[in-house]
Amino acid sequence: MTVPMALLALLDDGPSHGFDLKRRYDALLGQDRELKYGQVYSTLARLERDGLASGVGVEAGAGGDRKVYAITPAGVTELDEWLAAPNPPGGRPSELFTRVVLALVVGRSADQVLDAHRRAYLDRMRELTASRRGGDVVDRLAGDYEIAHLEADLRWIELASARLGAVADEVREAGR
Structure with a gap:
């Protein structure tokens, strides 16, 4: 359960795309094991499916377009409950x-x-x-x-x- 909550927490700081979320996660919590890109994107897809995050746009990147995600009000509630x-x-x-x-x-x-x-x-x-x-x-x-x-x-x-x-x-x- 920590990876989805970690991504929600990072999105709580502002909208972001998966590449940047992975970089920030690895810098903060990846001491023992960095996230794989596939795990980041599959987790974001589940968060979006569950209404905890949503796609809010597309940003051009060096490797192509990147979908930008934001935390939803339901995601903020879920994050706050998990932290508490x-x-x-x-x-x-x-x-x-x-x-x-x-x-x-x-x-x-x-x-x-x-x-x-x-x-x-x-x-x-x-x-x-x-x-x-x-x-x-x-x-x-x-x-x-x-x-x-x-x-x-x-x-x-x-x-x-x-x-x-x-x-x-x-x-x-x-x-x-």
């Missing part, structure tokens, strides 16, 4: 990182993203701690495993919170 909703505890940490970076890029509150995740992770830790009391040894071990991962995620959340001010301008500039 915490990952399920134990979810992919890279998605939390992506949400924080994209919130900074589009000028939303990365603090709110981090706070929502912090609350959800602490709630899950309380649930796991309570359930470990009555579980068998395998259940307790599984709970310990998940708690250890949640603790690591919470440490990262605290570190990210402390650094938000220092990285916000840099991230916004990289996303342009």
Whole structure:
């Protein structure tokens, strides 16, 4: 789900064509894996089909004409809801990182993203701690495993919170 939301976030900054969206995505989030052009255009087609983005024109480019896309009001709502909703505890940490970076890029509150995740992770830790009391040894071990991962995620959340001010301008500039 992160690629469609990332493209919506980049479109929230203004209309753009797929080539430029790929370049900006790769600069911001492509450290581990750059997007393939086919993935960009198939995702844009699905966003357009679902009413979250729309074609707003054609721009001449070095390799031919490029369709320009813009985020729709429904796309803005979808993006805002995605940014506000915490990952399920134990979810992919890279998605939390992506949400924080994209919130900074589009000028939303990365603090709110981090706070929502912090609350959800602490709630899950309380649930796991309570359930470990009555579980068998395998259940307790599984709970310990998940708690250890949640603790690591919470440490990262605290570190990210402390650094938000220092990285916000840099991230916004990289996303342009």
